[in-house]
Every structure is written in structure tokens, then in C-alpha cells.
Amino acid sequence: MHGSRFEDALQKAPATKVELLARLIREINPRARITCIQGNILDDVVLDALLECDLLLGCTDSQHGRAALGDIAAHYLLPSIDVGVTVAAKAGKLKAQIVEICRHSPQLPCPFCLGRIDANLLSFELMTEEERSQRRQVAAAAEAEGIDGRAYWVGDPAPELTVGYLTTLAGSLAAGYAENLLMGAAEMPHQRFQFDVGLPRFGFNPVEKPRNPDCSCGKTIGYADQARADRSVSRPAHWPQPRILESPSAVSPCACAEFQKKLKNGVEYQLNMLYVGGTMEATFGQMLRELRRSKNVSQRDLAAKVGVDFSYISKLENDRLPPPAADTVMKICQALDSEPDALLSVTGKVPSDVKEMLTGNPSALQFVREAQRMGLASSDWDRLGRTLRRLRKG
């Protein structure tokens, strides 16, 4: 997969796809706001996170994933661009190398109307293993009696092939279309189109269809959760629960300083163009929200633990209030059972006990000044901390 390295394959516990992608993003922008969820688009936790976005990029190879993108566009007015690739080969020769790009938007026909959903594959994805084997048996029994068994089982789906050059091509194109749509710079040429990189003129093929008047996608536009009953697909109970992975957004101020320096020198400017304006830099509110969610604590529970009104937490998370005093940040982090340093570094405030320690002790202040003059990097501070702890133990 794009962004993975040889050493990743050697790991005993391989990283998840989202973790590898998080690493790639962080290497480009250490302050990018990243939420890593190992889950499915049909999980409510995932939906909640997606609904914070302006546009989704889908690279789903599942039927239910496609169907859900249509539901989300129609019911929550959240558009998406979905890409897919497929290859076919015969006798050692590639016969097809196809990229498909499709846009979903509240006013456009859904994946069902467009004929993007294979009903057999969709039901296969949602079944339990038990159900699958039962259906195989019933189909075999029917065939034995001379009855067409396909009503029960159409056969196992062919394995999906992943082709690096095609997926990277499709993903880059979709990212460009997304950027242009968000900035109003350009539209896509068609709602849905396919091309084959091995054919003359790329075999360009627009696949546009009108909305099916009987489809629910045109009836419940903007109904959000009220349209749950109209969703084309919902999460089967036997699927594993989603998991929000440790938030990787917290970085040391030092890494950010290095990043800023690189930016000033013009390095990686092209790649970072979008967030030079600061749109993707994690604010205090965003970091707080991610931290709270990663600990599975609701705003109300956190507010109760800290002893503040829950609307206060909500305002903080939406950055409608400036970050609180350092001591409140400490209390919040304590309630979330988490180290306060990353959040504190965003507020630029120092907890009162640390302040007292520094102002009441000239030697301590001198020590910090000395460290400042030496321009210690965060790795130096880490080493210093370890040395101090060793000295204390010894």
C-alpha cells in the first residue's frame, strides 16, 4: 500500500492501514489533525467522525461502502468522491486496467441508481460465515435435484486485486478533484466515468444515469438520522466493534519549530500548500476532542468529572472559547487519565505549580535558562529526563 515500507512487512504486529497513512501524513505535516479509526463506514462512531468533514474521499472496494457513501450524501448532505480500480488478465496478459471515479452528492443519483452496486456481492458482505456456508449447502442440494442453485448462492466472489500504480493514480486524481471542488476551482467532467490506461484514448467512458424515481435517495434528502429507516444498508450485528486508535496528532512543539523552519526555507512547500493557511493545524479544541474520544468519554461525563458545565467543554472543543487556564487543562487531562503536556503546549500556558517551582527557586530558573540557551531538542529533553530519574534512583 502507498506509504508502506519494507520494514513494515517485517513487524511482528503489523501496523494497520490507518496507522501507516497517519505516519505518511505526519511526515508531511507534523501538526496535521488525524483521527485513526479501525472500523467500518457503517459504524456510528465512524459516521460521527466523517460528518465533521466537508467532503469524503472514498476508496472503498466493498459494495456496502459504496452504498453508504450514497446514503451519507443524501441524508447528511455530505458529498464524496469515490474511486475504484480493476484489472483483468488472460494468459499472462493484462486485458483491462480500469480506473473509475464517481461523485456522490445530495442532488445526484445514488450508487444504486447508477448501477454501481452488485446486490449479490452486497448481501455476501453482510452475511455471517455461518449463513454463507448454509447457503452453499442449500444451493448444492438444489443442484443435486436438478434445480438451479443460483437463487441461494451465486458462488464465492472473486478476490479483489490491488494494483499499486492504478490505486495511486486514482487516489491522486480524486484528491485533485476534491481540492478543486472545495475551492470552487473546477468541476469533475462527469458524475461517474471510467477509463482504461491500456486503451487508445484511455477508452474514456462516462457512465451517467438519471435518478430512479422509485429510489429512496431522492425522497429523504437531508433527513440525517431521521432517515435511518431509509438507509440502503445498515451495520450487521456480528461485525467487530470499531476501535479509535491512539491519537497521533500530539507532537512536540520542537517538531513543529523544525517544520516551520523547513516551510520558511521553501522545503516541501508544494506538498504543504493546503495547510500553510493553517486550516489543518490542530487547535486546542480539536486536540481536546480527539483526546476525549480516544478515551471513549462523553462531553457530559468529562464536564461532570472536571466540575464544569458540559456546554463549556463543547465550546472549548469547537474553539468558540480560548483555551482555559493551565490548571483547568491539568484537571481535564487528569479526568481523561492522560498526560497534559501536549495540550498545554498548544495553550502556551504553564501550570501554576510549575510556575511556583520556577519563580521560587533561582537555581531551577537558571537551569531552564541554560537549557534554552543550548537550544535543546525534544530528544535532548527526553534524555535529560531519563538521566535525572536514574540519578534519583541511584
Ligand SMILES: [Zn+2]
Ligand atoms: Zn438512488
